[in-house]
Amino acid sequence: MRGTGGFMKRFLPKNKLTFADVVVCFAIALITLGLSLSFAFSKNEKPCKIEVIVQNQSSVYSLEENDAIGIESCGFRYVIEISDGEAFISSATCPDKTCAHMKPIGKRDGSIVCIPGELIIKTLNERGDGDDADIILP
Amino acid sequence: MMRTLSSRERIKLICRLSAYLSFALILSYVEALLPAGLFIPIPGFKLGLANIIVIICYFGESPLCAFGVSLARVLISALLFGNLSSFVFSFFGAALSFISIFVVSALLKDKISFIGLSVVSAVFHNIGQFICSAFYVGSLAAFSYLPALMISGLICGTVTGVILCVLPRKIFFERNFGSSK
Numbered sequence A: 001m002r003g004t005g006g007f008m009k010r011f012l013p014k015n016k017l018t019f020a021d022v023v024v025c026f027a028i029a030l031i032t033l034g035l036s037l038s039f040a041f042s043k044n045e046k047p048c049k050i051e052v053i054v055q056n057q058s059s060v061y062s063l064e065e066n067d068a069i070g071i072e073s074c075g076f077r078y079v080i081e082i083s084d085g086e087a088f089i090s091s092a093t094c095p096d097k098t099c100a101h102m103k104p105i106g107k108r109d110g111s112i113v114c115i116p117g118e119l120i121i122k123t124l125n126e127r128g129d130g131d132d133a134d135i136i137l138p
Numbered sequence B: 001m002m003r004t005l006s007s008r009e010r011i012k013l014i015c016r017l018s019a020y021l022s023f024a025l026i027l028s029y030v031e032a033l034l035p036a037g038l039f040i041p042i043p044g045f046k047l048g049l050a051n052i053i054v055i056i057c058y059f060g061e062s063p064l065c066a067f068g069v070s071l072a073r074v075l076i077s078a079l080l081f082g083n084l085s086s087f088v089f090s091f092f093g094a095a096l097s098f099i100s101i102f103v104v105s106a107l108l109k110d111k112i113s114f115i116g117l118s119v120v121s122a123v124f125h126n127i128g129q130f131i132c133s134a135f136y137v138g139s140l141a142a143f144s145y146l147p148a149l150m151i152s153g154l155i156c157g158t159v160t161g162v163i164l165c166v167l168p169r170k171i172f173f174e175r176n177f178g179s180s181k
Helices: A019-042 B007-033 B050-060 B063-081 B084-111 B114-137 B140-166 B170-176
Strands: A049-054 A057-062 A067-073 A076-083 A086-092 A111-114 A119-124
Touching: A019 B084, A019 B114, A019 B140, A049 A067, A049 A076, A086 A111, A086 A119, B007 B050, B007 B063, B050 B063, B050 B084, B050 B114, B050 B140, B050 B170, B063 B084, B084 B114, B114 B140
Parallel strands: none
Antiparallel strands: A049 A057, A049 A119, A067 A076, A076 A086, A111 A119
């Protein structure tokens, strides 16, 4: 007899969709929907500034003026472009460059975080309240 | 109760676990080459093909063996293709994914199929990574991105679950009962 033993030997999951699968998938879909709705309705104010945090050093830029900001962090170079009230990373030298493919933030609330470069870009409203972050996993 | 393996059986087990690990690493590499982001534009999106091997090992060998293979895969993947931060993220994801497989398979036993199990595993893998990122960034803000990755977990879990379902059940049974018949 092969194997190392254990209670798992006595059964194998089925290879056809079961009622339990449907319940599990439905529960996950419901939780996802609830989370999405709570995030969608929790932010209403239009952002007017962005906060750029590089290795815990913070600086704020207005979204009303077009600009291109060059940043270097953890050996990677980034260019953050502000154009027509939106901010996005136009170029990045981080390993996967996922942050450069993120949707612009500004017209909508949101943030861009590049973990390899320890860079966080967050939208701020008039009162200076921050927003949630979109995390780029390495 | 776990029985003691003879030295011959132990060698066979080590060989099989090495094969599992190699398959898992190959699938991780293939996954990295696939332009999955073109079809589902979610940053951090991964199919999780290596999870297929972990689940086969879980039911074919034992939960402990599957955990060892999963941990070794994460470590070797980080050494070959990643860095320290990718190891920490993958470790959290793999650990929570493994715990979810353990809990669901223990609770639901033969009521659940590979599809449900893979979906739960994929979703909890993402949750594990997000708990890690929340610690990394020092904010719960990371969770705003969680719904998107939960959807991707649902899709990817279904894909890997279907792959597991179409695999011949022989590959599990042979490991458990093959030579006892």
